[in-house]
Amino acid sequence: MSAIAGDDAAEVPETEQPGLARLARYTIPFHLLLPWLLWGLSFIGPQVPFALFVAFHVLFPVVLVVTFRWWKNEIVELLMLVVINHLATFVSGAIAAWVL
Numbered sequence: 001m002s003a004i005a006g007d008d009a010a011e012v013p014e015t016e017q018p019g020l021a022r023l024a025r026y027t028i029p030f031h032l033l034l035p036w037l038l039w040g041l042s043f044i045g046p047q048v049p050f051a052l053f054v055a056f057h058v059l060f061p062v063v064l065v066v067t068f069r070w071w072k073n074e075i076v077e078l079l080m081l082v083v084i085n086h087l088a089t090f091v092s093g094a095i096a097a098w099v100l
Contacts, residue, residue, distance in 0.1 A: 020077040024084070031085040035093035039100065 038049035064071075064078075071078050 020071060020074050020081050024081055027081065027085050028088050031088040032092045034089050035096045039096055 038052065041048045041052065
């Protein structure tokens with residue numbers, strides 16, 4: 001046990017780090033709903049979905065930098081998750097465009 005309590009608190013045990021596969025449970029459903037949410041927000045004004053689209057794509061690299069220590073050894077999984085999320089958004093958007 002460390003004499004300084006803050007030493008152990010700074011380290012995240014390997015078993016408690018978020019895995020990218022576990023993260024997919026949340027990100028894929030969100031990306032499936034995203035075109036529908038943006039369509040709903042377009043009733044406020046066309047600039048709202050556009051501003052959110054830009055904000056997502058500007059803030060995502062910031063999130064990647066901040067969380068680098070969690071995914072640094074899983075770059076292939078991260079890229080696969082990004083591709084799968086974009087495919088989910090495109091498919092859902094195509095369905096939305098067909099239905100709406």
